[in-house]
């Protein structure tokens with residue numbers, strides 16, 4: 001028998017070589033010898049062999065699934081690698097190689113399994129055609145409920161519909177437009193421009209992203225609550241409400257990459273980041289409660305004195321409405337409505353503008369064309385004819401006429417969408433137009449960032465900043481919301497889209513008309529991993545006053 005079975009660990013055993021007389025051995029001694037021989041196999045070699053086998057098997061999955069799938073960990077190791085670099089570029093590459101859709105397999109102990117897509121056909125299916133089958137879903141609701149409650153961002157079905165309808169009427173009312181334009185004008189001319197002037201006087205660079213974030217935060221608080229917290233002031237103060245809002249959003253986002261049972265345990269025991277989140281939400285709540293209480297007193301005073309309502313912010317509008325039972329909305333619900341609108345409108349426009357100014361720095365030709373357009377539009381103004389260029393305050397109808405600027409802002413949003421990825425959940429089994437099978441409960445992530453870089457939609461020059469792609473005969477042409485999804489699409493299209501364009505164009509025109517914005521040399525620019533696409537290191541810029549001869553040059557050519 002010794003000749004049949006070698007002790008060498010690599011020798012294979014062939015049972016057919018055993019004679020019938022060897023039966024006893026085959027059933028008894030064979031097993032013990034076998035165990036004996038295994039004991040001699042160095043354990044480390046066994047592990048290496050196993051590892052190599054698993055590695056080859058996992059890596060072979062890459063061809064079909066876009067990423068290696070590891071036992072237990074699924075695609076998590078690749079995700080960790082992707083998170084360390086530019087996550088959005090990493091996702092775009094995989095989507096490109098997988099024809100626009102792939103299935104992400106998370107670790108077995110997590111809730112990360114999902115379908116990831118950037119295929120416009122799938123987007124139309126999920127945002128419009130089969131809209132009721134793709135709500136935000138319980139996973140999203142659970143994760144963000146502490147901060148957002150039942151506000152519009154976190155609501156589906158009837159609660160969402162009611163808020164959407166009321167807010168939509170409000171957003172399109174003349175009174176609301178007046179509130180938003182007046183508030184913006186005040187912020188730009190009394191606060192933003194003096195801060196920029198001050199940086200020139202002191203010859204100091206500024207973080208333009210920080211300044212713009214402050215501006216839009218004050219602006220959206222005015223829209224939601226009818227008060228602005230004063231973030232945009234010359235000394236750039238830290239406002240507790242704004243800071244708490246930022247901290248609460250960041251901590252909430254961390255929940256998305258933490259297994260649910262872990263953050264729920266941490267919340268229960270009030271530990272770590274959950275403790276911070278609770279504290280921040282308390283500060284936000286106190287601010288909201290204070291504004292709601294003061295507004296109620298103000299309104300009852302107006303009522304007693306028979307005065308007509310002056311305010312047209314969302315809080316005041318919703319306070320005047322009743323729920324299905326004919327009761328006024330609770331303070332908690334009013335708080336939820338306002339907090340959600342602040343989240344929706346606070347950072348989206350400012351980060352878009354930051355990327356826009358960074359792109360302009362690298363594309364002076366585009367900057368010149370914008371200036372030419374602005375000068376053409378104001379050239380008929382009396383004060384401009386008299387040479388009083390600095391006193392120009394753009395009027396809404398002038399902003400509307402700025403098609404080239406509209407195209408430039410759109411192209412910046414195409415390349416750097418403020419919401420780079422978004423999420424839905426499948427209610428009933430379904431199939432995407434590209435053939436992907438969707439099981440009930442599956443999470444679907446759509447990568448808006450990758451969509452802006454698809455040659456199939458935008459052509460070979462899709463990575464270039466080129467406003468001209470949006471223009472036909474000099475007029476701005478809209479793109480389908482399922483190709484250009486920066487503002488979402490279908491029934492949940494961004495409610496603030498028109499206002500956001502107005503806000504971004506007003507700020508951009510007011511700054512470009514007066515200043516050159518130059519990014520500080522070697523300032524690192526990269527996206528931060530968050531729900532909104534902030535610049536990780538802000539945008540350090542130097543400002544230079546524009547020479548009046550430049551304005552004159554363009555006025556004369558018009």
Ligand code: HEM
Nearest residue numbers: 152344345348349352418419486487488492494495496500
């Ligand atoms: C560049 C600026 C903006 C961009 C790129 C943008 C983008 C988006 C996107 C992608 C969504 C869908 C989010 C989701 O459902 O997960 C959304 C929804 C929304 N946006 Fe905007 N937004 C911008 C500015 C604003 C502003 C300034 C406001 C308000 C003052 C606003 C109000 C809203 C609201 C209320 C929703 C929720 C709509 C709904 O669920 O029915 N947005 N926006």
